[in-house]
Amino acid sequence: RLFAAFSLAKLGDGRGRAELTEAAAHPGAGQLLANQLLAALGETSGSDLLTEVARSAKEPDDSRELAISGLADCGREDSIALLDGLLDRGSTSEVVRIAAAGAILRLIAGERTQLAQQSLSWAKAALASDSAVTRELATASLGELSSDETVPPLGQALRDRQREVRRTAARALGTKSVRAALDALAGSLDDQDIEVRAAGMRAISRVVRSLRQQGKNDADRVALSRLKLLARDGSEADRVVASGILVQLGEV
Numbered sequence: 292r293l294f295a296a297f298s299l300a301k302l303g304d305g306r307g308r309a310e311l312t313e314a315a316a317h318p319g320a321g322q323l324l325a326n327q328l329l330a331a332l333g334e335t336s337g338s339d340l341l342t343e344v345a346r347s348a349k350e351p352d353d354s355r356e357l358a359i360s361g362l363a364d365c366g367r368e369d370s371i372a373l374l375d376g377l378l379d380r381g382s383t384s385e386v387v388r389i390a391a392a393g394a395i396l397r398l399i400a401g402e403r404t405q406l407a408q409q410s411l412s413w414a415k416a417a418l419a420s421d422s423a424v425t426r427e428l429a430t431a432s433l434g435e436l437s438s439d440e441t442v443p444p445l446g447q448a449l450r451d452r453q454r455e456v457r458r459t460a461a462r463a464l465g466t467k468s469v470r471a472a473l474d475a476l477a478g479s480l481d482d483q484d485i486e487v488r489a490a491g492m493r494a495i496s497r498v499v500r501s502l503r504q505q506g507k508n509d510a511d512r513v514a515l516s517r518l519k520l521l522a523r524d525g526s527e528a529d530r531v532v533a534s535g536i537l538v539q540l541g542e543v
Contacts, residue, residue: 293321297328308332323354327361335365346373348382356390363394371398371413378424392428399432411436415444423453430456434463442467446475449491454484461487465494468501473514480517489532492518496536515542 293314299307314325315337323344326337344350344358359377362370377383377391399410410432417429430448433441441463448460461479464472476498479491495518499511519542522533 293324293328297331300328300332308334323357323361327357327364330361330364335367338362338365338367338370341365342370342373345377352384352386355387359387359390359394363397366398368398368410371395371410374398375413375417375420375425378422378428388424392424395428396432396435399435411438411440414441418444418448418451423456426451426453426456427459430459430463434459434466439467439469439471442469442471442475445472446478449475449478449482454482454487457482457484457487458490461490461494465490465497468498468505470502470507472498473502473511477514477517480521485526485528488521488529492521492529492532492536496540499540515540518542 293311296307296310296314300311301307308329311325311329311332312334314321315329316322323340326340329337330341338361341358341361345355345362347355350358359374362374374391374395378388383391399413414429414432414436417425420426420429426448430445430451433445433448445460445464445467449457449464451457451460457479461476464476464479473495476491476495479487479494482488482491495514499514502508502511515537518533518537521529522537523530525533
């Protein structure tokens with residue numbers, strides 16, 4: 292019944308919205324769902340209930356997942372701190388952690404013009420988190436932001452103790468069409484992990500191609516020298532990746 296009301300409300304039917312509002316105001320089996328559906332319609336009056344359910348470890352996972360989805364629909368940047376806390380492996384289930392991570396990404400990507408600076412600030416702070424999941428999520432979000440201010444923290448993430456974070460940082464730097472990204476990526480070529488080195492080489496290739504399209508053909512000399520060195524003296528896997536990239540860039 293509530294989903295039928297939601298469908299009507301999306302079409303602009305006031306009766307559907309009124310039915311959802313009525314259900315959202317009264318405790319019962321449909322209250323949480325009604326508030327989540329209203330949030331999807333842009334009505335954020337139920338955010339307090341959604342926050343309470345999402346936070347409570349006493350609530351079943353399906354209810355918390357529903358509440359977390361509603362918080363993402365509300366689009367409130369102040370929900371990121373709560374959702375970040377739910378990423379802790381010791382206190383939440385995998386279902387809740389995945390829902391929280393997805394909600395954070397939705398909040399970061401959903402209202403770029405309003406949340407970009409806040410998201411950048413959150414991501415910078417989150418890189419210092421004890422949670423590897425949080426640090427990886429922060430690194431991925433920096434890749435989604437267009438600001439050049441993301442390059443220094445991504446360079447920091449390239450030195451993270453977890454290879455997944457370092458690999459994600461390399462991939463994210465590949466989306467930055469600035470010389471500073473090449474300088475940062477140079478560090479990835481010395482990483483102890485082959486997957487991180489490979490991600491760094493591929494990211495360098497993307498940045499080089501982008502800079503060349505901008506007419507900046509002299510910005511890649513140092514990076515290309517490093518790739519040529521790996522193609523000659525690196526491990527077998529390094530030589531394969533580096534040689535392939537050099538061919539693609541017309542450097543062989």
